[in-house]
Amino acid sequence: MSLPPVRSRDLGIPFEGTPGAWNAITDVAGCAVGHVTLISGEGALRVGKGPVRTGVTAILPRGQLSTSPCFAGWFPLNGNGEMTGTAWIEESGLLAGPVLLTNTHSVGVARDAVIAWQVRNGRMPGNWSLPVVAETCDGWLNDINGFHVKESHVFAALDGAASGPVAEGAVGGGTGMVCHGFKGGIGTASRMVNAAEQCYTVGVLVQANHGMRRQLRMAGVPIGLELQDYGKEAVLTDESGSIIIVVATDAPMLPHQLKAMAKRAAMGLARTGSAAGIGSGDIMLAFSTGNLDGADTGENVQATMYGLNRISALFEAAVQATEEAIINALVAAETMTGVDGRVVHRLPHNRVIDLMQRSAGSRKT
Numbered sequence: 001m002s003l004p005p006v007r008s009r010d011l012g013i014p015f016e017g018t019p020g021a022w023n024a025i026t027d028v029a030g031c032a033v034g035h036v037t038l039i040s041g042e043g044a045l046r047v048g049k050g051p052v053r054t055g056v057t058a059i060l061p062r063g064q065l066s067t068s069p070c071f072a073g074w075f076p077l078n079g080n081g082e083m084t085g086t087a088w089i090e091e092s093g094l095l096a097g098p099v100l101l102t103n104t105h106s107v108g109v110a111r112d113a114v115i116a117w118q119v120r121n122g123r124m125p126g127n128w129s130l131p132v133v134a135e136t137c138d139g140w141l142n143d144i145n146g147f148h149v150k151e152s153h154v155f156a157a158l159d160g161a162a163s164g165p166v167a168e169g170a171v172g173g174g175t176g177m178v179c180h181g182f183k184g185g186i187g188t189a190s191r192m193v194n195a196a197e198q199c200y201t202v203g204v205l206v207q208a209n210h211g212m213r214r215q216l217r218m219a220g221v222p223i224g225l226e227l228q229d230y231g232k233e234a235v236l237t238d239e240s241g242s243i244i245i246v247v248a249t250d251a252p253m254l255p256h257q258l259k260a261m262a263k264r265a266a267m268g269l270a271r272t273g274s275a276a277g278i279g280s281g282d283i284m285l286a287f288s289t290g291n292l293d294g295a296d297t298g299e300n301v302q303a304t305m306y307g308l309n310r311i312s313a314l315f316e317a318a319v320q321a322t323e324e325a326i327i328n329a330l331v332a333a334e335t336m337t338g339v340d341g342r343v344v345h346r347l348p349h350n351r352v353i354d355l356m357q358r359s360a361g362s363r364k365t
Contacts (some may be wrong), residue, residue: 003179005168011349012356013088014219017320018082020190024166025203027190028248030289032060033205034161035172035186036337045063045143045339053142053338056110056149057172057186058157059099059205059246061287064349071303072287073259081281084111085132090187093255093289095132096125098148098158101173101186101207101244106149113154126363134283136209136242138176138351141338157334166205169332174207178241178250179329180224180273181213181231182347183262183336185327191317193251195310200251200290202317208329209239210241215273218327221359223352224273239277243269243326248317252290252304257311261284268322286318 007023009015020027035057041050061070074086083106089095099116100110114131118124138144157172166188168178174185191205216224245265253261262284269282271326276282291303306314335346 006331006349008331011331013327014110015320015324017191017317020192020201020203022165022188024188024297025246025248026163026166027189028201028203028250028289030063030066031203031248032063032252033057033166034157034159035167036157037086037171038113038148038153039173042337043341047143050143050146052146053176053336054103054106054138054148055175056106056153057101057174058161060096060158061248062289063163064161064264065253067125068101068292069094069116069125069356070287070289071253071255073255073262073284075259075262075266075284077284078276078280080277080279081140081283082107082137082306083132083134083244083273083283084283085130088130090214096121097129097131098131099246099285100154101133102133102135102149103142103144103173103176104135105147107133107135109147109149110252113151113252116151116154117158127136132285134244136177136244136281138209139338140178140346141342142176145222151199168328170334170336177209178344179208179210180216182330183333183344184208185333187325187327187332189321189324189328191321193313193317195264195313200249200314201322202314203248203322203326204318204321205246206322206325206329207328210239210243210282211272211274212239212311215275217271217273218352218356221355227348227351228356230348230351239275241281242281243345245269245322245355247284247286249288249314250290250335251288251306251314253288254303256287257306258286261315261318262346264318265322268319269326271323277320284300314344
């Protein structure tokens with residue numbers, strides 16, 4: 001019998017805010033996530049053969065049963081990365097379809113595969129599509145120039161997207177990623193926000209492939225400085241990775257509000273120690289499922305706007321959930337050996353527990 005996955009809170013890391021039932025982006029009703037993970041081969045790099053350490057992750061904002069677009073906004077904190085379809089999001093304020101995460105050199109095949117999947121399943125938002133596909137680079141561990149992600153893998157991630165708990169760590173698009181010198185990948189978290197006798201959800205999913213060891217902080221504790229001696233072969237001296245952050249909410253927010261929400265996700269990233277170095281592509285996307293009819297493309301539609309006097313609580317929830325999602329990616333990921341025998345170690349859980357306990361003890365005294 002396999003043990004249940006370990007998450008940040010299991011290590012005693014204190015986070016602010018109240019999570020949803022799964023503490024995942026799928027706590028936003030209807031939102032679905034699917035992964036396809038590709039791991040094969042070992043030893044020396046043979047381009048086109050492997051080793052393969054990559055994959056694809058699909059996020060369906062309204063799940064498998066709805067093609068209604070969502071209001072959305074995006075924010076590029078640092079642009080050394082790619083997220084397709086954002087020019088139309090900026091222009092229209094609409095996200096009309098799934099969001100895909102993969103490696104840098106598989107963006108094209110994933111984008112084309114999304115269109116083919118929409119055509120096959122009658123989910124085209126019209127007679128054209130501008131899919132949203134984002135990337136981070138897994139070339140340290142993966143045969144990235146071997147183009148191992150195929151159309152069939154994208155189809156499988158989309159078809160398999162479901163609600164419920166979300167697999168984290170070295171899965172899907174996050175399979176070959178490195179975060180703060182440790183094994184990184186996919187992480188997720190959520191927060192519940194009570195306002196005006198209603199409860200709204202903010203969920204976040206990240207593909208974490210960023211940061212240097214010395215920068216890493218957990219709940220304010222400078223964990224990275226204390227772990228400089230651990231797995232030294234994986235410690236990077238320059239910022240050369242990226243992170244994609246996807247924020248979802250069921251609160252009825254309009255595009256300009258969601259752009260502001262995407263910006264707040266960058267503050268959650270900063271809480272974990274990142275300085276968004278010039279070599280990092282740090283791109284945030286936020287969408288709302290709260291205007292099912294108001295986001296329609298028909299004439300004279302009506303939409304609901306979340307009140308500005310209460311919106312700060314949603315912003316705070318996005319900051320909190322982003323912080324925890326990044327740490328969840330680190331905690332879930334296991335040690336991986338990739339191309340040319342390169343090893344990236346997992347975060348040492350026991351040492352993190354000890355450091356968090358010592359920090360809590362020092363605060364009490």
